[in-house]
Amino acid sequence: MDWLMCVMMIILFAAVLVLLWKNYRIKKEAKSFAEKVEDALDAIVTGKEWNLEEELEDSLWGRTGTQLAKAGHVFRKKEEDGFREKERVKGLISDISHQTRTPIANIKLYLELLEDEEFSQNGQEFLEKIKGQVEKIDFLMQSMVKMSRLETGILQIHKEDQNLYETIRHAVADVVPEAALKGIDLYVNCEENMMIRHDSKWTEEAIYNILDNALKYTEPGGKIHIQTERQELFFKISISDTGKGIAPERQAEIFTRFYREPEVHDKPGVGIGLYLARTIMELQKGYIEVQSEMGKGACFRLYFPVNES
């Protein structure tokens, strides 16, 4: 019976060894499996090309991998579909704005012609109102075109090494008349030579929009400061006003499309300026932020990346 015991012991021992080894293998393989799944998910998420070599293997990874590949494939298809859908909507907007431009121009022309006619007091008043509304529609349409073009990437941001001072100057020049009219003092405190990679045309638009916004919410006699500062990573333009400020809970909202402060509904504007400014900054890989306290004015800061290839 001794040898039988011996054989049993050996078998038992061997079984334990095999189990341990299997356990080790399974752990190792589970790890490698997880890694493969992660690689695949990475590839799917980033849209990279990804080839499954074990596609025709009867293994767990072969099976899961094939399913992942299928999922990736469907994702991509869905993405493409969505993209195409967006394109279509964009086309639609651009078509609408394009198609409405001529009628608006015509309306404007006819309004000018009408101004030469005699009207009653009321008639004159209504005419003025119509003129205002037409201007508004025109502005809205143009803004929307701009917006959609920017968003859809139809309008590309062309970044070049340019003197940011020039860009700021152009933007400030655009608001000077209105500031003068409203009795607001503008202070510009910048270096004269600031070569930064940026798109001057769109950056000017962004700065203009912020200045325009500042003028809108600053009472006559207020002040607007423009300051630049070179930091380690970013180049900063601060535009601060002495207006009524922005409530903290609204600070995030002001950059969204068609947002308007509730108190200023009577003032002209469609609430698109800040949204555009932010989009422009983002497209240039920079960002925009606001700091404000109620009644103490607001300070918008535009950041441009300094070292950007």
Added chain:
Amino acid sequence: MLKNPNQKVIKRMARNALKENRRKTITLFLAVLLSSFLVFTIFTVGDSYFRFQKIQNIRMSGAEFDAIMYGVTDEQKQMCENNPDIVLTGTAGVCGWVEKTDQDSTPNVGLIWADDGYWTQMMEPVREKLEGSYPTALDEIMVTKSALKECGYEDLEVGDTLDMSYGTQKGIFTGTFRISGIWDGYGPKKQFFVSKEFYDQSGCKLSEASSGRYFMDFKQKIMTKTQQNAFIESMNLGKQQNLFFMGDLGASVQILAGIIGLIVVTCLCAYLLIYNIMYLSVAGKVRYYGLLQTVGMTEKQVKKMMRDQMFLIGSAGTVIGCLSGGLVSFFLIPVVVKSLGIKSGYVGAEMIRFHPAVLLVTILLVGVTLLLACQKPAKMAADISPIEALGYRPTHKIVKARKVGKRKVIAGLSLRQFTKDKKRTAVVLLSLAASLSVYLCIVTMLDSQAARTIVSNYMDTDMVITNDTACKEKSEDRRDILDDSFVKSIKENTGVSEVHSVEFAEITVPWEPDFAEMWMKEFYAKWMSVPYSQDRDEYQNHPENFGSSLIGIDEQEFDYLNNSLEHPINKENFLCGKACIVYRNGLDFADADIIGKNVTCALYEDQQTTKTFVIEGVTDENYYTALLGYPPTIITSDQVVNTFANNPIRLKTGIKYHKEYDRDTEQEILSLLEENDNAKDFSWESKIEDADEIEKAQGYMPQVGIGIVLILAFIGIMNYMNTFVVNVQSRMTELSVMESIGMTPKQLLGMLVREGILYVGGAWLVTLTVGLGGTYLLYESMNYRGITFSVPILPFLFTVGISVLVCTMIPVLTWVILEKNGTVVERIKGVE
């Protein structure tokens, strides 16, 4: 690589397939069950046999050892103790006997001393009871109840005392002994074990062959003759010393071979059946397997599915097979083991035990058989191309255009069917032939068992009658009762062909310095404990105290004896009394030592009448011995004895019948013996009686053999049946078409019967060539008497009849059952 856990569906499909094809499943299950049953039973019986044999050997010899040496010197003891091959040694010393006690004047009890190795270790397995301890003091003894009974003191217990007179080499003494212990068990029991002190005082020496017993237990349990002889050689035995090895491997090897042979055939049959069923099932389901592959089942999965089926059937079959095997073994073992030569006194049925290794080996063997059997069909299933599934209709290989001969159409059809799938046909033939061969083999072996193995009578005579008075010590008690008239009456019996008598006369061999001196010297050295020098004077002066015998044989017996001699002698010289043959009597003489010497003998009653022979031959045949004296036994012709001696006595008469085993003649001779006045003084040895004895010893062997054959035959027939059912099924359309164009049912059945006959014919062809050849080889290997090989004709014819019946009825029955499935038209359309 982590495996894809997609086994579940495969398992389920395997189960499903088994459920769907119930007939196939049951057949496979039965095949596995029966083969595992057979394998398990055969192994268990074999294991029990060998175990029983070992136990019996140990119990019969009274201790566990492999070799015994008579007489041992300290030097030899040392050698054995240093020998790394010897695990254990034990010593015992015979040192006297119990002469008489107050209760019994003739107690037959020996005195023996055993050392610790022998008593505590070697005797341990045979002892069943032990009270007290081994004697340490001079007057202590260890006894058994039966030895006590012999002395008439059955009721004594440990601590009691016993008065007895005992004998040692030094003489007869009386003494009182205290019983230090009582034991009981197996082996020689009429002995008192005594203390070492007693032995030392008895005057016996271990180095004497008459006293010293040295037991050796070897590490190596199976030793060849050469190894044994080499060991004996190395021991440098003295003249009287002897060394014997216990185990005789002969019979065990044969039984082992038989067991292995049966198991191989069983596995082969199971293999063939399983293979064939799986093969047929795959061949008939090409579409199914192709289909599974179009849906995406891989080759591995197909194989796995097949293996799963096998596993399910295999595990169920093996479990039930082993269980029933165990149950049957329980009843079978006592019967079979007894037939194989185990005596019931030493081992009992309660010792049956199921060795786990047997179970393991059975499972392994059946498992491997299953795996091998389904290997090929599984591969076949996996190799099916999926495209075959799309348009598959079971078609057979394209058969080459056949010559239009004059052969009859129906016969041709049968033959074509038989040869169409040669492999399948071969498998079925082999399967049938295997069972038939085993049947043939078992029947032949059992039938010839007696004839082959009886070696009882010298010269192969049917009966030897011996005159029991011839060897009485006192010459006046001797009577020549086998007289001429009696021998004549035997001769007159019509059934008797030859009668040979052996004559005997008592002689002395007077001392002479050459041969007689040499002989006696050697004789004393070999057999006597007293030295020759002590008796030499007496021999020289009183040769009449050293009687011996002169044996006379007739011419035919001389021819027979002469043939067996190493150096045949001149017949003329022998017949005329010049030359003689001497019985060697176990002495260490080479032929050359004796041949050529002269031997002189004198009549016992008349010392002056002498005769001198030249010794020309030496024999070891003890048939020609009467009174074995110290001087040589001389064999000469019966004529010489009759003329030389005054009143020779007929010692024995050998009778040969015309027909071997002629019971009628035997009966007549026996009645002759009984009618004779001296009936009591005859003894006889009859070949027929010996044969009956052997037949009796076979016990239930024939039934067991037939049982095995039946199981194998069942497997073979299942194989055949399965083949035919599938065969007829797949040809249903063909057969129905034939019926529709005018083949009568009779013709159709005739065709099927012909096919069956082809199968049975083929199977018998294989059986009669391969099977018979194997049987013949086996027969010859166990044919100790050169009996002509013959197959018992009745069982043979019976089996031929049965097999033909079975093989022809199965196709017919299959057709009859399947035919009920509908009209001819339905059947033609029925096959998909």
Added chain:
Amino acid sequence: MEKYIVETRNLKKYYQMGENTVKALDGVDFRVKDQEFVAIIGKSGSGKSTLLHMLGGLDVPTEGEVLVEGKCLLGLKKEQLAIFRRRKIGFIFQNYNLVPDLNVYENVILPVELDGRKVDVEYVDGILELLGLSEKREALPGTLSGGQQQRAAIARALAAKPAIILADEPTGNLDSVTSHDVLGLLKMAARQFSQTLILITHDRDIAQLADRIVHIENGKIVGDTRKGSDSYA
């Protein structure tokens, strides 16, 4: 270069039928774009079924090659082909080819189970519901009508959500109303799971539903008409 999900190059398949060589396919160059819905039409014996079998890796071409997702099927082992089929291809056979000893539901989920995947029970139930087989889930194929078997075969092809569905006369045994429903189901599933659908039909009406109709005659492509891209309408 545009990527094709299925592509054949100079595909030939010849059979030896006694003395004659039958050219089932004789140099077919055939490309299918991802998510395309192609109908193959032609007379019986024109080689359309052979082409379909080739695309599914069931048959081996005499000459030429078949590429699926850029991979050549010719180099694949039998084992790989089987895995390829159960993971990528959904077959709908003309003669259904349902496994006889499995019931409808088991048949439908067989390819998924063979792959060891979890069965999307809701989806499969949905398909069975749509195909009107809910009542017959437990039925064995032998007890079903031809149309029901056909629908079970369709359900099986869809259950594994394969990349390519190859259908050989999938509506051959269905009435015209059911035919259109089934085609609708196939198209819908193809859209939902970005599948490519190649089907053989002799029904012009059904062929009209496809993006593209390929006409095979005597083992050769004799016509290939593409409808205007309306798949996003």
